[in-house]
Amino acid sequence: MTLENYRYDATYCPRCSNCKWIDHVYMKSSRFAMICPSSARYLFDTYSAQGRMDLALALLDGHLGWGPKVLDAIYKCTLCGACDTMCKRNIDLEILEVLKGLREKVFEERKELKTHRSMVKGIKRYDNPWSRPRGVKTGWREGFSVKNVKEGAAVLFYAGCLPEGEPQYRLPRLALKILTEAHIDLGVLGTEEKCCGSLSYQVGERDVSLDIIRKNIETFNGLGIEELVTSCSMCYGMFKAVYPAYGKLNFKVSHVVEYIDRLIQDGRLRFNKTLDLKVTYHDPCHLGRLGESYVHWEGKRTEFGRLVPPKEFRRGTFGIYEPPRNILRSIPGLELVEMERIKENAWCCGAGGGVKAAYEDFALWTASERLEEVKSLGVDGLVTCCPHCEQNLSDAAKHNGAKIKIHDILDLVWAGLNGMEV
């Protein structure tokens, strides 16, 4: 869908500012009342959803040229979907689609940021955003025996593109170890696994992204799998909320936390070690607000802007919020303390939307804000279940000299199963 398709949504933004604040009823303090990192950091209204609606209209109508500030305003946004969720408490405007449309327009007009251009090139050439050789995608399973899904398996484990040498490289391996422990019939694609296209999609490169999406759908559907499981929240968000717009998926999509939660509920996975830890949990945007299933709608606007047929709106409230919490609560000895901004009201980690690649300082600032929120809780660690969140929050902690330890939930699950130190 192009930006023009969402002209109504941009036009009817009532400038109410609700896109900047968390749900007022769930507000716990004036300090952590904001929800849009871009608006909170850059202050001018152009850096909020409402300002970006004005930008969109001005660009559509040719009232504004492509100056550096325009690109700055479009891309200093983590595309976390918070504005969209907050807007939809009152008005069903597709704010996030306007933000995505703006980015597509940038690529259409060939005005993209150099960083994003080279990232997309990397995805095209190396099949990962890090511009590393394709073989790197299998390095994480060295010394670990797992069959190729083509040999026949009910579950495809999708590892995602992880930069070699980074600590997050351990996550697919950990996920596989845990699932293997529960005797799950799974396989991997190995070197044939292609990038999910999330990063190219987020920065607005439509052609490359659609090519990836269509090829992946064809590959996955041809595998005869029942379920695709991934440990990356960004990949999950793509498979769950974006892919179905471009083709039917003949399998279920799950994040590994959903799968592990099910295994625990079914008694197939039991924790036998006590973890004397007090932790808090950070909701990744692509698993939470942006992790709701895609809902197809085709129709038109009629009198007074009514949609015919009525549209089922995704408001960010049915993302994957409980499974990770269920897992943490079921680990003996572990105490989960909630932050002020959680679930659909969660503050983004700052890594998404191409921000980490193009504006490292903004990414770190956003993560630092999250760490400030954690500070007052007196916890030993911050848990998340997205490699991108983990990386950015860890970078911020290191940058600020914060003593907080950032865990992926898989670290704690593995420790709860095997008693390893976390």
Next chain:
Amino acid sequence: MGFPKIAYRALEDVVGPEFVSSDPSICIAYSRGGYGTGIYDRGKKLPGCVILPKDTEEIQTIVRIADRYKIPYIPVSTYFIGFCTPLRSNTLMIHLRRMNRLEIDEKNMSALVQPYVSYSQLQIEAMKRGLFTCATMAGAQISVLANHISFGQGQLTHRLGIGSRRILGMEWVLPNGEVLKTGSVGIPGAGYFWGEGPGPDLRGMVRGYSSNLGGLGIITQIAVKLFPLPKPCVPEPQGITPRTTFALSPDTFRWYMINYPTPEACVNAMYEISKAEIGAVVMRTPSLWRNIRKATSKEEFWNLYETDKVKIEQSKPNVIRVLLIGFASPKQTDYEERVLKDIAEETGGSLRRVPDTGSADCFQPSYTNCAFRPGGLFISTKLGYDSIDHALIYLKEGMKIKRAFMPPLLDDKEECGWICSYDFGHHAHGEITSYYELSEENSAKVLEFEKQCILQDLEMKAFMGFQYGAYHDFTGPRMGDYHLLLKKIKMALDQNDLSNPGRFVMIDPKKEDKDSYYSLMNRD
């Protein structure tokens, strides 16, 4: 001609390059308002520059620079209403985003707020201390300061009164850059505890739907009165968007709807409730609000509306909503309930307790923008502040005009409008809300509707229910030349007409105003 470079450099020196911009991509986000789109932002101009001052001293310098270079400026905070859109070229938008100081004086039950403190922020911090404020129905995201100084509308006003009277002193940067302190803060070292004095009490000068609107300088901080919560704790939030609310104890909070056959019967009951001095919220609500509130989407609203409209047309429901709060104890709630039941019976009303799904509304109103659901846009006319009786009369007459404008206005099957009681019924706010779609043709008709409402108010000698100064030149000569006094005030404080020009009173209509709302209103 662009924004004067010399002025820009001077502004940059004040706040630093990070907090000022004349880039069109920054300015464009300040070129429109949401409420009254296509109406109040007619003739709008792209601002020339946006600046983000951090404190009063910076604002003083900015205002002096504007005065030196004759640059029009508009102070904005949470920015909902179209009156903040520039009517002059090269306007400087003074966005008070960094002015977000919030201090609560628990002992004296007051809060010091700067312009970018929202109701939700004040409310949550107050509640943690066992206190609360009377939030505006315009939404919890609205600036406490902006709402209090302009009027201070809210649901709980039946019990707590008008917000502008709850101001306990103001700090005000005048258009010449001097700081004026009102109320007790006018006395050095006295602090913010009393609005009336011993310093000057000028709250009346900035108050009103068609008054100040940033046209007399910039109010940089105020103190507002807080009240003790019946149960000193933060209520538990519950639900998921778009239905989130507080879980409030039914011992202390109870909502009721009383149905009457006529608006007159509603008003009679509102007086009886007021005489008995019970209730925290008492208001007559338009039937359509029920559908707006119940729906979770525009399409759901339209389904409900289509289903209900025949029923509404036939039965003509006239509903008052009452919230009882046991401020002193649950016994008070029980007592007030008994009294309310008696009143309903004696006045011929059909009373029923309603679910507390809207119980958060009076504390953290986060549903308000549902008003945009029916048509995409809405406008309020016949905004009055007088007695309950008076509201009934001018609203009923206003509805007669409105019927001629359906379409483009949504046919809401309404025969009166919204009447909200203040100070135990000693006065009331009245309003007709109308829903429309954006188009040139529709805007012209909505403008005409508004104008006819004003003419009717003049004829009826009713409260002049308009929202900004464009009408003063039209209504003033017909009402004892009051507009000349407003112009004198404006001239005394802002003789160069730089502070939000054209919104308070029009001193000197410029050529560029020819397409504006002002000109359209004063054409005849």
